[in-house]
Amino acid sequence: MPLKITPPAGAGSIAGRTVGRTLGTVERTAKQGVRWALGHGLPRTAIVRSARKGDLQGDLILSGPGSHTFDLVDLFEEFRARGPLYQGGFSHLAVDHEVIKEVLTSNDFITGFFAPDESGTGLLARAASWSASDVFAPLQPPSLLATEPPEHTRYRKLVTRVFTVRAVEKLRARTEEIARELLDDLEKEAASGADVDLVTRYCGLLPITVISEVLGVPVDLRERMLELGKGAALSLDIGLGWRTFRDMEASLEEFDTWLRGHLEYLAEHPGDDLLSQLVALRDDGDRLSERELRAIAGLVFAAGFETTVNLIGNGIALLHDNPAQLEVLKAQPDLWSNASDEILRLDPPVLLTGRVARRDSTIAGQAIPRGTIINTVLAAANRDPAVFTDPHTFDVTRENARDHLSFSSGRHFCLGAALARMEGEIGLRLLFERFPDLKLRDDRERHPTRILRGYSHLPARLS
Numbered sequence: 203m204p205l206k207i208t209p210p211a212g213a214g215s216i217a218g219r220t221v222g223r224t225l226g227t228v229e230r231t232a233k234q235g236v237r238w239a240l241g242h243g244l245p246r247t248a249i250v251r252s253a254r255k256g257d258l259q260g261d262l263i264l265s266g267p268g269s270h271t272f273d274l275v276d277l278f279e280e281f282r283a284r285g286p287l288y289q290g291g292f293s294h295l296a297v298d299h300e301v302i303k304e305v306l307t308s309n310d311f312i313t314g315f316f317a318p319d320e321s322g323t324g325l326l327a328r329a330a331s332w333s334a335s336d337v338f339a340p341l342q343p344p345s346l347l348a349t350e351p352p353e354h355t356r357y358r359k360l361v362t363r364v365f366t367v368r369a370v371e372k373l374r375a376r377t378e379e380i381a382r383e384l385l386d387d388l389e390k391e392a393a394s395g396a397d398v399d400l401v402t403r404y405c406g407l408l409p410i411t412v413i414s415e416v417l418g419v420p421v422d423l424r425e426r427m428l429e430l431g432k433g434a435a436l437s438l439d440i441g442l443g444w445r446t447f448r449d450m451e452a453s454l455e456e457f458d459t460w461l462r463g464h465l466e467y468l469a470e471h472p473g474d475d476l477l478s479q480l481v482a483l484r485d486d487g488d489r490l491s492e493r494e495l496r497a498i499a500g501l502v503f504a505a506g507f508e509t510t511v512n513l514i515g516n517g518i519a520l521l522h523d524n525p526a527q528l529e530v531l532k533a534q535p536d537l538w539s540n541a542s543d544e545i546l547r548l549d550p551p552v553l554l555t556g557r558v559a560r561r562d563s564t565i566a567g568q569a570i571p572r573g574t575i576i577n578t579v580l581a582a583a584n585r586d587p588a589v590f591t592d593p594h595t596f597d598v599t600r601e602n603a604r605d606h607l608s609f610s611s612g613r614h615f616c617l618g619a620a621l622a623r624m625e626g627e628i629g630l631r632l633l634f635e636r637f638p639d640l641k642l643r644d645d646r647e648r649h650p651t652r653i654l655r656g657y658s659h660l661p662a663r664l665s
């Protein structure tokens with residue numbers, strides 16, 4: 203299977219090719235610089251400047267790397283005390299469950315920073331389109347996360363044709379099998395008396411093994427994919443420094459190069475997997491372009507392992523720290539599925555998402571001019587006392603735990619929610635059944651990402 207794409211053959215003399223290559227490198231670097239400035243440098247400057255004037259938003263968007271969702275709870279409450287829609291210098295911010303749902307389901311709000319200039323003639327829009335890269339990026343069109351109807355509807359219809367609820371349910375038995383295999387390995391290791399890092403040896407491996415099998419990705423690539431995923435996860439953050447941004451783009455580029463080769467391979471050697479089916483759909487009436495297919499496949503694959511790892515990791519930490527809740531689950535194992543939702547509610551893998559007003563509109567009684575960005579803090583909506591009684595309490599028997607917004611809402615509602623819930627439930631139940639006395643060490647560590655939240659290390663003594 204090809205891992206590299208052959209660069210286009212250069213024309214003319216060697217000197218001509220050298221000049222051409224140099225110009226190409228200069229242009230590539232300039233475009234990368236513009237992408238960094240638009241997505242990180244300028245927003246960071248604006249956020250820091252308004253934070254100096256007392257805007258609370260900087261504390262949230264630029265919160266210290268590795269900070270815990272729980273560390274932000276006081277900040278959520280400060281926003282909540284100021285009303286349903288906080289007006290910051292950089293954008294508006296919503297923490298109220300009802301308001302967030304309204305924004306996410308409204309046709310007046312769309313994804314993407316430059317979207318209000320739909321004509322594409324404004325300076326920022328032109329700079330964005332000049333510097334746009336062809337490399338897969340989760341928040342760049344034609345990714346599902348960055349497109350709107352009619353394209354979004356068309357892409358989503360195609361993916362849901364192969365990614366059906368039935369297809370996910372069929373995976374339940376296989377997910378259990380994979381989890382048991384991973385636990386067997388852990389058991390052998392624990393028998394030698396060694397401590398085990400549950401993130402690298404379990405939480406990370408379970409979702410990537412499942413999604414790799416579903417999509418027909420060779421399972422022996424999973425360690426490399428996890429490494430690339432770690433770098434690429436930063437692409438959801440705002441305000442990255444230049445060097446981190448370049449490293450992040452390098453991860454995306456390597457992933458993209460592999461993906462191109464893999465899709466070409468599947469087109470010629472289709473397997474019995476969902477990605478092969480998606481590739482084949484291209485020749486159906488709907489005809490996804492190569493770029494569209496890459497964007498969809500890349501997102502489904504990356505989202506398939508970059509988030510669920512955090513659901514399982516956050517769940518292990520919550521259950522370990524709340525042994526009484528673990529006892530409830532031992533007595534009533536049918537509550538595991540609800541427990542998975544309660545974990546998603548209290549410590550969600552995705553902190554926030556955002557939308558921009560495509561036309562003048564009104565939210566929570568406030569006039570919202572066209573072009574306004576609203577950050578919707580999903581983690582704060584999940585602790586809205588108007589919806590959840592004792593919102594800061596971890597309660598696996600909570601009747602409306604499933605009303606959380608951790609999978610978003612509206613037309614961008616997480617496409618993998620059923621799979622993630624199933625993996626979370628199975629992954630956690632089987633782990634605690636096998637190692638009921640597991641003890642986490644004190645030196646757990648969080649990921650440096652801000653939007654995606656979870657642990658990078660959970661060292662544990664298993665027996």
Ligand code: HEM
Pocket residue numbers: 346347348358413501502503505506507509510513550551552555556608609610611613614615616617618619621622623
């Ligand atoms: C616990 C795990 C997961 C969480 C917390 C999560 C969260 C989210 C959120 C918040 C969004 C919407 C963002 C927005 O509205 O701007 C989303 C979208 C999406 N998720 Fe997930 N996700 C998870 C697992 C998965 C899995 C396992 C897959 C794939 C198999 C997946 C695939 C997707 C896709 C393709 C979208 C884009 C949908 C669209 O824009 O139409 N996710 N996810």
